[in-house]
Amino acid sequence: MGNGSWKISRSRGRAHLPLTVVAVLAIFLVLLGKAQSSLFDRARTGVIDWMQPALEASRTPMETMGRWMGSIGNIFWVYQENLKLKEENARLKQWHNTAQVLTERLKRYQLLLNAVPDPALSSVVARVIGRANHPFLQTMILDAGKSHGAKPGQAVVDQRGMIGRVYLTGEHTSWVILLTDLNSRIPVSIEPNTDQAIMSGDNSPMPLIETLARGVELKPDSQVVTSGDGDILPAGIPIGVIVKDGSHYRVALFADQTTAQDVEIVDFKQKPEHPPSVGQQELPVTAAGLAPAAPQPQAATSQVMPVPPPVYKPPLPPGQKPAVVPQQGPANAPVNNAEPGDQ
């Protein structure tokens, strides 16, 4: 070593005995983990709770570097990106107005029907402090745990859709199994026919649709939401859209788990809220300043004819007038068989 260079050690033989011992220990550990998979959960959460500051500390410079690296490429696309965002913003404003109108209308209908509203969902906002992207495992670590109300089984969503669900919670951290993970199984409902299926991850970017009823044909771009079956997850959380993959169907996820940094842990286990009792002032008639209708006698209400079920009528060929069908309603009800063009 006099020349200042360092040498490779060639000493052998000393490590052989510990190597054998450690190899036996490793095999024993694998078998023990297989037999008692939950045995190490507490150790796992304890280690992650202990390592939380290190994970958060290492997250910040990596995030800064990632943004910096990403911004280099984005410089060349700023103008096009700006135009695209403006257009998207205008479209979203329209949808926002439509959503507000529909939400109000839905509330009114629920009030009129005395419908039980959806259960109130509380949520905890958490940051992603760890992400395991390995060949056979895709998980996240969040900086919210039991102390923040996180529990196993809760859904994890970002602003676009569902990412995964919590499967292990420590005091200050939670583990999330992603939808793309090999062990992920989620009951889903596929719009518009609410076809029930199981969505399972296979470590590819698009999870697989399984356990679909025989003969069901899905259309590409059909929306996939959580079905809420099994009381595991709340129903209606958007997940993605259907993509045909040969003879299988896959789901293109809305959420991008590789870029999600701030997520919500949705608490579903709250009791559903009971609808408020409808007062006289809340009825539309009284709200309009009219007197409420007098209660009808029992005999009159029992004679109300049931509404016949709707019958599908095929469209008429052009130029042909519909046949006049005698109405089965009250005799004094006006019957208008004339078409607008006849008057």
Next chain:
Amino acid sequence: MERLGGFGSNRVASNVIPVLFGLFGVVITNVPISAFGSWIPAPMYALMPVYYWCLVRPDLMTPGWAFLIGFIHDIVSGEPPGLWAASFVATYAIIDKQRDAFAGLSGFGAILGFATATLVACSAHYVIFSLYHWHLMPVTGSIKEFAVTSILYIPVVVVLAYMHRRFVGPLRSEF
């Protein structure tokens, strides 16, 4: 004497550097930011210091430390316990048996040497995982992990070599 540890009397601190790098590799592997997106798995940074110091300072990177780094990797990544620990130990056994061959490599050959060790680690992990779940896993992810880990060893080994020269140093018996 300085080469036995840059910290002089505080030699213990310099001796734990290999293990600290291994643990740091575990953390880096599991940070939430991915430069490669979801298509490519995270590189096995923790394997790099294990391989490097297993060759140059096996007294500091013992099988026990390799096992511990692998076990902590299992714990942090959320995998079933023991899978990466067993893979690291299997890789360590191969390196230990063929140390002369690996240690004689330089330049591009050294990268190929690490690629061989990575191939052993990924293959061992694939086999153990498939046996663990009793299900044949797709090999695509393992191949990607092997490739990205082998390529990223090139810049990382520069850092490891600098740290070794500056703070760790060779074995006393080599003087």
